[in-house]
Amino acid sequence: MKLPFELPPDDQISHRLDLCTWQEVEKYLTNCKGIIVPIGSTEQHGPTGAIGTDALTANAVASELSRQTRVLVTPVLPFGMAEHHLAFPGTMSLQPSTLLKVIHDLVISLAGHGFERIFFVNGHGGNIATAKAAFAESYKTAALRNLCVAKKLRCRISNWFLAPSVFKKSRELYGDKEGQHATPSEIALTLHVESGLISKQRPLPEPSPSGPIYGPDDFRLRYPDGRMGSDPFLASAKDGAVLLEKAVFDLTKELSIFLEDS
Numbered sequence: 001m002k003l004p005f006e007l008p009p010d011d012q013i014s015h016r017l018d019l020c021t022w023q024e025v026e027k028y029l030t031n032c033k034g035i036i037v038p039i040g041s042t043e044q045h046g047p048t049g050a051i052g053t054d055a056l057t058a059n060a061v062a063s064e065l066s067r068q069t070r071v072l073v074t075p076v077l078p079f080g081m082a083e084h085h086l087a088f089p090g091t092m093s094l095q096p097s098t099l100l101k102v103i104h105d106l107v108i109s110l111a112g113h114g115f116e117r118i119f120f121v122n123g124h125g126g127n128i129a130t131a132k133a134a135f136a137e138s139y140k141t142a143a144l145r146n147l148c149v150a151k152k153l154r155c156r157i158s159n160w161f162l163a164p165s166v167f168k169k170s171r172e173l174y175g176d177k178e179g180q181h182a183t184p185s186e187i188a189l190t191l192h193v194e195s196g197l198i199s200k201q202r203p204l205p206e207p208s209p210s211g212p213i214y215g216p217d218d219f220r221l222r223y224p225d226g227r228m229g230s231d232p233f234l235a236s237a238k239d240g241a242v243l244l245e246k247a248v249f250d251l252t253k254e255l256s257i258f259l260e261d262s
Contacts (some may be wrong), residue, residue, distance in 0.1 A: 033116035038062035041080035042086035046182030058123030087220035103134035163250035179222035179230025187232040192240025
C-alpha cells in the first residue's frame, strides 16, 4: 500500500486530521484518497464499564491503524444509535434518522475534497444498519451533485470486535462469558487505553442471558444491570493490548484491499 507521506518512524502528528493544516490535507490527497473515520457510541456498559467504551475502543483501533499505515484518521464520532440503552443514566443516543444524516454529511464533506475511500472503524453494533443506509444515500448525493469522485466513492464500515482474529481470541479468553454487551473483550481494550478504569472492575453476579433487543424499558427489564450474558471482570489490560494488536492486524489487510479496490 502506498503511503501518503515520507514520515519519520516516530511521527505522531501528520496522520491525524485534527492536527493537520488544510495545506497538508491538500498535499496528502495528491498521494492517497483514503481516510479512516472512527465511530462509536456513548452508552451504558454495565456496572463496571465506561459509558464511552465504544468510542474509546473505535478510536484506539483507528488511531493505531492510522499510525501503522499513515492513512489519515479523523476525530472519533462518539455518538451512535443507542436508543435501547436510554433507560440507563448517561446514555446519549442519536436516532437512526439523525445518525444517517450525520454520516451522510461527513461523507459528502470528505468526498467534496476529493476523498474516494472512506473507511469507518466501528465500535458499536447498533451503528451498522444505519451506516450502510447512509452510504447508499451518500452515493446518490455525490452523483446528483456531480462531485468529481462520485463514480469512485466507496464507503466501508469495519467492526473491530468482529475482526476474525479478535473474535477467535475473545472466545479463547472468555468462552461463553464474552456475551453480547459489556463484553470482557471491549472492556479489556478500554483498560489498556485508559488505566484509570481498572479501579472500576469488581466481581459481579451472574448476568442475564443474551437475548432480543427492543426498546429502552424492555431492555432494562431484561438486562437490569446493563449486561447481556457477559462477565467483564474477566478482562485485563494485558488482554486489551493483545486484542488491539489483532484488530489492527486484520483491519490493515482490510483497509489495504479497500483502498486498492477499483
